[in-house]
Amino acid sequence: KAGVTQTPRYLIKTRGQQVTLSCSPISGHRSVSWYQQTPGQGLQFLFEYFSETQRNKGNFPGRFSGRQFSNSRSEMNVSTLELGDSALYLCASSSQGPSYNEQFFGPGTRLTVL
């Protein structure tokens, strides 16, 4: 089975712009979660989607949004980028969600905001 893929792998944006990141889960997985990783805050949960519905949401401002498509692929969008949004964004998939089974992580998208 192919692993979790994320595109793009690297991204450079300027303040005020918006960005869309994409995640393709392992085939058959219906749960996709997104995390932000920074040196200062560590790994922080953004949101989880399961069968196209947002099931959980972390404590991030409304500039961060996401969605999941019928094929379980997921996108997250960050609008009005700030310097502090520079981070590694990781997505993870599983068949039922983190409360039930292990998460399979993609390689991440490294976002740099200038």
Next chain:
Amino acid sequence: SQQGEEDPQALSIQEGENATMNCSYKTSINNLQWYRQNSGRGLVHLILIRSNEREKHSGRLRVTLDTSKKSSSLLITASRAADTASYFCATTSNSGNTPLVFGKGTRLSVIA
């Protein structure tokens, strides 16, 4: 906010030695998971231990869970240079379907 706190923050050992990392958490959990991350890449799942389990093994890995002390430990035996990585514990709460909450990790360096 982080639920788990790993200890130590950094650990340096010689190849062949055992490495022990500890994780403490604050609230009741459904399960606790350990992950490894190499140099800012994606995380790799190591072991999942459920709240009603006390110990699990996987190859050179041994994980224990003490729910009365709200703590877990990860033991890597006969370490190798390739084990050099950051190790994170993550928990899910026991109140329904909840996301993983990660600690800040232990940075392990295995010197050949």
